[in-house]
Amino acid sequence: MKQISKEYISGFEIIRLKEVESTNLYVRACLDKGLDLNHGTIVLAEKQILGKGMGDNTWDSEAGKNLNLSILLKPQSLPPEKQFVLNKAIALAVSDFVMTIIPDKEIRIKWPNDIYIEDKKVAGILISNTIKGNTLEDVIVGIGINVNQKNFPQNIPNPVSLRKFSKKKLNLNECLDSLCIFLRRRYEEIILGEIQMINSEYISRLYRLDEIHNFKSGDENFTARIIGVSEYGQLQLRTKYGDSLEFGFKEVEYVI
Ligand code: BTN
Numbered sequence: 001m002k003q004i005s006k007e008y009i010s011g012f013e014i015i016r017l018k019e020v021e022s023t024n025l026y027v028r029a030c031l032d033k034g035l036d037l038n039h040g041t042i043v044l045a046e047k048q049i050l051g052k053g054m055g056d057n058t059w060d061s062e063a064g065k066n067l068n069l070s071i072l073l074k075p076q077s078l079p080p081e082k083q084f085v086l087n088k089a090i091a092l093a094v095s096d097f098v099m100t101i102i103p104d105k106e107i108r109i110k111w112p113n114d115i116y117i118e119d120k121k122v123a124g125i126l127i128s129n130t131i132k133g134n135t136l137e138d139v140i141v142g143i144g145i146n147v148n149q150k151n152f153p154q155n156i157p158n159p160v161s162l163r164k165f166s167k168k169k170l171n172l173n174e175c176l177d178s179l180c181i182f183l184r185r186r187y188e189e190i191i192l193g194e195i196q197m198i199n200s201e202y203i204s205r206l207y208r209l210d211e212i213h214n215f216k217s218g219d220e221n222f223t224a225r226i227i228g229v230s231e232y233g234q235l236q237l238r239t240k241y242g243d244s245l246e247f248g249f250k251e252v253e254y255v256i
Helices: 023-032 084-101 172-191 195-204
Strands: 003-009 012-020 041-048 067-073 107-110 114-117 120-132 135-145 212-217 220-229 235-239 244-247
Touching: 003 172, 012 023, 012 172, 023 041, 023 067, 023 120, 023 135, 067 172, 084 107, 084 114, 084 120, 084 135, 084 172, 084 195, 135 172, 172 195, 195 220
Parallel strands: 012 041
Antiparallel strands: 003 012, 041 067, 067 135, 107 114, 114 120, 120 135, 212 220, 220 235, 235 244
């Protein structure tokens, strides 16, 4: 773990690492050691040896081709029960960024916070929170964006990179600058209390919103329509029989 430089972009303090197990774990380890990392610190790695995905998944990313970063946030004004707002704001920021690079394709947020270009995943987000008393003490927001990678391992479901749609290889530093601008804007919306706007934009960008599709829950396959996402982040579906269902993460799968 060798830190090669430190800089600021849009008010975020950037720590660049050549190689690390996982940027999320690196931030966690710093906090556990009592290092005083500031709100808004971003740890960026050229290579992750054990990138973490949601649940038990891993995040595979070819060294030097993509953006792999974790942001430390200390959102003291956001009560723990409102933490899903942060997921929405981050997903919106990453999708804002993807939209500027690929303006002519449909960019969607696949619940809870994967970023899709048409039917392919271009970015994933992994958020872990530490709650102390009635405050979110620290939040580690891990973001992986496939930027210039051309080939992906067979076992990754539906991967794609920005490079597939951009006419040329993308400059990772320019991508980071742009992403940071959107992250700052969306975070400020939370601070300014623009929660209704975040909620409605998140819903309007949802992948497969209000369309009839197949889903899988346990051994059961069924057809339903996404009708929304609850305040606590549950996916809300309506079946063709008119039943309303709610699922937490990993309780339901999209059949794509
Ligand atoms: C997912 O889609 O399952 C979430 C993927 C999150 C990947 C990022 S890459 C930077 C950060 N460090 C990690 O170990 N994971 C996140």
